[in-house]
Amino acid sequence: MSLIRRLGGDEGVAALVDQLSVRVRTDPIMGPYFRDVDEEALNRHRTMFLSALLGGAHSYTGKTLADAHGPFRLGDREFDAFLRVMRETLEAADVALLDRQSIVRRLSRLRNDVVSRGVSVAPGAPIFGGPEARD
């Protein structure tokens, strides 16, 4: 059975993303960044996560992660907080250990696109998703 099916399909992933959003908004490190973010932007964020977690059928070709996060000048501290909150969310939802590790590993590869170090990615390039992105 594929990862997406073990997570309960689109519905299961949407529920996970909802739980993640609540934790992100109430996290002392990340919460402040989301104070002025509207629901629509948050939904784009969610869609991204859905595509990422589905791992194959969907690609993300919206704003690059570097463009979306660059203005916030995020550091490793914020990125580590994000991975921690993701781990907590997956654990609370009883996602199996190997699946949790696989999901967090995929997200952790995006550090250099989210954290500001002057590193950028090609405009319009799919950031992840698509068969070549599978573990």
Ligand code: HEM
């Ligand atoms: C692997 C980690 C992450 C991924 C995959 C991710 C993904 C995304 C995506 C796809 C968007 C929407 C971009 C758009 O508007 O088109 C977004 C927006 C945003 N992200 Fe992240 N993000 C990550 C980590 C973080 C972290 C660590 C923070 C801050 C602590 C953060 C804060 C934000 C904020 C504030 C927005 C809203 C930007 C706006 O609408 O003005 N993200 N993120």
